[in-house]
Amino acid sequence: METLEVIRNRCSLKEQISPREIEPGILYTVLDAARYAASSRNHQPWRFVVVQGQPAVQALVDAAVTGTNAVIRNAPVVIAVCARPQDDSISNGREYYLFDTGMAVANLLLAATDFGLVTHPMAGFDEAALKRHLHIPEDVRVLMITPLAYPASESYDEAARERLSQRSRKAFEEVVFFNRWGEIQPEMDAIRA
Numbered sequence: 001m002e003t004l005e006v007i008r009n010r011c012s013l014k015e016q017i018s019p020r021e022i023e024p025g026i027l028y029t030v031l032d033a034a035r036y037a038a039s040s041r042n043h044q045p046w047r048f049v050v051v052q053g054q055p056a057v058q059a060l061v062d063a064a065v066t067g068t069n070a071v072i073r074n075a076p077v078v079i080a081v082c083a084r085p086q087d088d089s090i091s092n093g094r095e096y097y098l099f100d101t102g103m104a105v106a107n108l109l110l111a112a113t114d115f116g117l118v119t120h121p122m123a124g125f126d127e128a129a130l131k132r133h134l135h136i137p138e139d140v141r142v143l144m145i146t147p148l149a150y151p152a153s154e155s156y157d158e159a160a161r162e163r164l165s166q167r168s169r170k171a172f173e174e175v176v177f178f179n180r181w182g183e184i185q186p187e188m189d190a191i192r193a
């Protein structure tokens, strides 16, 4: 897919998980894409714990993932995204470990989408239980988890169709201002390239 197409087609698809294994080369490439993200002073605070294989994924879900998020139990891979706050800058009270790790996660999700794989970022898990389960050190935060899977439908497009048709986003004018806060350019939507 083209870059903009990937950005527009990425969506969260926890209900669309196939247990089919992910080829090691694809898994590597998706994780490698995360490493190329920009970060404050190049601190690269992100760390990824890759949980592979259904028995390990199911044990993780049983230990730390509850509610509707537990549907990821059928995924061949779940990635826990971690960072140590002290590994990155704090600038005027802004803690950049969160921002920088988010940048890496965006790369990861987009690379997965490019391969036609399903992802779903999740903050809904028991962090303490997950850390115990994966032997993650005390001073490391687990910021999110995502399954990585082939879609249960025939193709990514098929799997994503319904979700994308229901997608809601704030209007361009609500989130983009020109020259000063609150000033909008009403015609912008019409001139999209």
Ligand SMILES: Cc1cc2nc3c(=O)[nH]c(=O)nc-3n(C[C@H](O)[C@H](O)[C@H](O)COP(=O)(O)O)c2cc1C
Residues within 6 Å of the ligand: 010, 011, 012, 013, 014, 069, 120, 121, 122, 123, 124, 125, 144, 163
């Ligand atoms: C940090 C973060 C945490 C999220 N946590 C959950 C979650 O626990 N459970 C869930 O179903 N979706 C979760 N989501 C998915 C969001 O609901 C989803 O990204 C949002 O509704 C936009 O939909 P889209 O990703 O399909 O574009 C999370 C997303 C992010 C970025």
